[in-house]
Amino acid sequence: MDKLQEKQLNEILEQVGGSLDISQSTHEQLVSSYQAVGEQLIKENSELIPYNPEILPQGSFMLGTMTKPINPDDDLDIDLVCQLTRKQDSWTQEDVKQKVGDQLKDNKTYLKMIKKPEGRRCWTLVYAEDSNYHMDILPCVVDSNYKILLESVFSSHELNDINELAIRITDKEMDGYDWETNHLNWLKSNPFGYARWFFYQAVIDADKSTFVNESIQPVKKFEKDKLPLQRVVQILKRHRDIMFNGDEHKPISIIITTLAARAYQKEESIIEALQNIVGRMSSFVQSEYSMEHGKYIKYVKNPVNDDENFADKWPEEPIKELNFYKWLDKLQSDLRNILDNLGLGINELKRPFSTAFGDSLITETFKNYGTALEAKRNEGGVKMAGLTGMLGDVGTTVKKHNFEGTNGEKD
Numbered sequence: 001m002d003k004l005q006e007k008q009l010n011e012i013l014e015q016v017g018g019s020l021d022i023s024q025s026t027h028e029q030l031v032s033s034y035q036a037v038g039e040q041l042i043k044e045n046s047e048l049i050p051y052n053p054e055i056l057p058q059g060s061f062m063l064g065t066m067t068k069p070i071n072p073d074d075d076l077d078i079d080l081v082c083q084l085t086r087k088q089d090s091w092t093q094e095d096v097k098q099k100v101g102d103q104l105k106d107n108k109t110y111l112k113m114i115k116k117p118e119g120r121r122c123w124t125l126v127y128a129e130d131s132n133y134h135m136d137i138l139p140c141v142v143d144s145n146y147k148i149l150l151e152s153v154f155s156s157h158e159l160n161d162i163n164e165l166a167i168r169i170t171d172k173e174m175d176g177y178d179w180e181t182n183h184l185n186w187l188k189s190n191p192f193g194y195a196r197w198f199f200y201q202a203v204i205d206a207d208k209s210t211f212v213n214e215s216i217q218p219v220k221k222f223e224k225d226k227l228p229l230q231r232v233v234q235i236l237k238r239h240r241d242i243m244f245n246g247d248e249h250k251p252i253s254i255i256i257t258t259l260a261a262r263a264y265q266k267e268e269s270i271i272e273a274l275q276n277i278v279g280r281m282s283s284f285v286q287s288e289y290s291m292e293h294g295k296y297i298k299y300v301k302n303p304v305n306d307d308e309n310f311a312d313k314w315p316e317e318p319i320k321e322l323n324f325y326k327w328l329d330k331l332q333s334d335l336r337n338i339l340d341n342l343g344l345g346i347n348e349l350k351r352p353f354s355t356a357f358g359d360s361l362i363t364e365t366f367k368n369y370g371t372a373l374e375a376k377r378n379e380g381g382v383k384m385a386g387l388t389g390m391l392g393d394v395g396t397t398v399k400k401h402n403f404e405g406t407n408g409e410k411d
Helices: 003-021 024-041 059-063 095-105 106-111 146-155 191-202 206-214 228-244 252-262 271-285 317-342 345-356 359-378
Strands: 054-056 076-085 122-125 133-142 167-169 187-189 285-291 295-299 305-309
Touching: 003 228, 003 271, 003 345, 003 359, 024 054, 024 076, 024 095, 024 133, 054 059, 059 076, 059 191, 059 252, 076 146, 095 106, 095 122, 095 133, 106 122, 146 191, 191 228, 191 252, 228 252, 228 271, 228 317, 228 345, 252 271, 271 317, 317 345, 345 359
Parallel strands: 076 133
Antiparallel strands: 054 076, 122 133, 133 167, 167 187, 285 295
């Protein structure tokens, strides 16, 4: 693959990622919705007011790796944290969970939207069918200096103190759910520590700490431009979704995101990053002896909590492990097919892309790519390389083309 081919592939993959992004209007709708939830939690007479409840995004929405579902009628899943700064001394996990739920239910609209039965850890708000999204709200407790620590960790160029960002969450299946009042004995989770680790892996230029720091703000800005690792994770998740088509035993996103981030080596080219990540991901799946299972099992360790294994379901459900390696094999095969079709023309290249990422997405992607090329051609900025016929910045200038006599079709 020469530099011109690499450039064209990067442009197409960037278009793939852009087609997977939610729109700016959807982004703004989501932010508006969770801001409204936050306002409900601090309404007059709310028992939560003394503890400064705040709604913060987590998960793929925070990481910038969210992808539109294959079926436009399927829901977007938005993960949120309802963060309380300390709590009443007598409150248990159950108290915190119920008081957040009660304050939501005090709003007649939210009362109708709350999913039943309630979740193990979260309250889920299901928005109207024409909105096509739901929000999982995780109640948690942090200490009084948490916000200062959070901003300090995300502003630093170094990966320091991320373990200190752990929050204490409610979990109905935990021993002590209805009696333990010391929140330091509750279950730990560290979504913001994980996010800081992910961005540490993803950011190429250390001076972009401002970009990273913005990711933890309550009102998350819409980001059109993405880092190469963010784009690769989106592309990997889309390939997974096309291959498994809703199968509950598909590789889960946290495993894909973690392995991709571990395998990433600061490549600035999306195609180079994708090739290297796909080739290296499996090497970060560890095998260790488990006393609980009495045998060696596979581990995908949480980078901010060595005790948590993201692949903990694999021993009980071997199909999940099998599907992960099937997916990796298919990913490598599809990527080879794309590379093998370089230089054969845009229509030939479209076929392996459609196999890997779905017809509808790739039709939209190549349409957008063609539109961009046409605009560039009309400005005299597109050239054709003599040996490969690839369009780009090197070679003979391609004249403006009005596409007359093509029955309206533009290749």
